[in-house]
Amino acid sequence: MKHAISGPTRSLRVVAVALAAVVTTVIVAACGGGAASPTPPPGATNFEEFRTANCAAWESMFLAVGNPDTGSGSDRSHAFEDAIAGRDLATADLEAAAIRDELETGRAHVAVAASWPPGAEPMAQLDRVLVAFEAYVEAERAAAGKGLSAAKQEAQAAFEATGALEAWSLLLTPDTWAEVNAARPAGVQPERCGDLPISF
Numbered sequence: 001m002k003h004a005i006s007g008p009t010r011s012l013r014v015v016a017v018a019l020a021a022v023v024t025t026v027i028v029a030a031c032g033g034g035a036a037s038p039t040p041p042p043g044a045t046n047f048e049e050f051r052t053a054n055c056a057a058w059e060s061m062f063l064a065v066g067n068p069d070t071g072s073g074s075d076r077s078h079a080f081e082d083a084i085a086g087r088d089l090a091t092a093d094l095e096a097a098a099i100r101d102e103l104e105t106g107r108a109h110v111a112v113a114a115s116w117p118p119g120a121e122p123m124a125q126l127d128r129v130l131v132a133f134e135a136y137v138e139a140e141r142a143a144a145g146k147g148l149s150a151a152k153q154e155a156q157a158a159f160e161a162t163g164a165l166e167a168w169s170l171l172l173t174p175d176t177w178a179e180v181n182a183a184r185p186a187g188v189q190p191e192r193c194g195d196l197p198i199s200f
Helices: 012-026 047-065 075-085 089-114 117-142 148-161 164-171 174-183
Strands: none
Touching (some): 047 075, 047 174, 117 148, 117 164
């Protein structure tokens, strides 16, 4: 799914660098390590809870679709597209459902993070991106009978139609993180999001 985030917007690698720069200059939310929880806790009420949920949401995206910049994909996205390529539509349906479930887990973490008022705006944009990936997967699944190449083309069109490229761009805008910056506790340093190639 490399092309889903690539294309007219900056690649995820550049995004990661840009976000790291934003950390330095405007102090955006830092993510703590740890795997995404299958059952998110109640809404975040402070910076630490926001940071944990925010990072978990990003991890769910990577688990669902892999790293869109490198094209590495995830185990699920590989299995999904292999099934489409092999015209195994039943397996493709199962894998698509698993990917959607992980994306929904990510959205649940986004909702937790967004409950902390300073984090509401960036989480709104991240939610748009996750919804767009759901649209991508559903369109690819629906077009699976046409073969992988055609299915990916329809998926990309569905992804872009959601406005995800705009949402991704907004995630790179310092103003989007301004309230998080203002509410960040003194002395709290940025951290990498677990094993993900991205820091906030």
